[in-house]
Amino acid sequence: MTNLFSLTLFAFVLCHCGQGNNPSSTNMLASTDTTKIAVGKSPGSVEVADFNNDTFPDLVVTSESDSSATILLNDGKGGFTPSAHSPFFTGPSPNDICIADFNKDGHPDLAFANHDKKYITVLLGDGKGNFKQATHSPFATEGIPHVHGIASGDFNNDDWPDLVTESWGNDQVEVLFGDSTISFGKQHKFFKVGKRPYQRLRAGDLNGDHIPDIVTTNTEDNNVTILLADGKGEFSEAVGSPFACGDNPFNMAIGDVNADGKPDLAIINSPSSMAEGKGKNGLTVLLNDGQGKFTMLRGSPFPAGQNPNRIAIGDVNGDGINDIVSSDFDGNKIYLILMDKTKEVRSQVIATGQHPKGLAIARLNSDNKADIVICNNADNSLTIIWGK
16 A cells, blocks of 8 residues: 555544543544545545455545546555546536445346436446446436435335435426336326425434334424334334524535434535525434433534534444544645544544545555545545555
């Protein structure tokens, strides 16, 4: 592994919540061992999956200005190589990615939200790292004004993955049901959420019934809506929803951040990203009671920089508890929030390339440590910070 460029590391305590002792500094990132990888123009989003069936996690990264995605195949030792036919056309301005096996062939496929367009593009994987357009792709949407975010789950329990995107112009989400023809939108439904569910929505089992639910960030209501699925394609709001989550919630990730086995929410507050934004930038954590009811972690919102943008959850320091990383687009930094069972929070700020955007956390090499992947939007590159 080659250290291709250096990062500056600033470590400090942001906030203490709870009664436990401070986490040892040996559990924090003590090094800035990094790798830089050139990718397409204006990389925006990055996600992780094994695209060529070799058991090593690979990367998919969108190029917003090139309308494409590059598949980077992992050799398991910290080396990445573009797949044979990368990059792949994604449709214009791919703003978000979701990964699912849409045709049930055992290989991960990709769906992209095409920003400023009223459709979604779906690419089917061949299990070797190559992709082709699904027969009927792109798939028209009816949301207002156009798509930004995308997520997937089998919402009607028919064994075929479905898609959901936001319709922020009328404060709804649009669910497009999938089928055996790998088509989306033949059947679709709209569901009411909070005011202006702009940019991001996500799907996950939030109440432990093994059916994926939907969560939206409502940028003008300063809250999140939790839609619980009934397994028949219908949704109802969780008791207590919507839940306050700080100012102008702009992005989110789902994951268990206090090791209680229940998926929590980490939310980017980014008034600086909104033309009409008001309030305080930051990172808010909502803890789940296991039934889809959420309470704000004391100390939220935590500092997240000048222009917080994207967010990811994963165990960065190897203590068995998932941590949170967010990108500061204008500050050229990421903020690493180290979580603790005692609800004590510590943070590091790490300088990155120019205009960091999309993020992922995954174990990319054989050392069993989680690594951080960062899209440097203005550098046309990815940075990998290797876990220690």
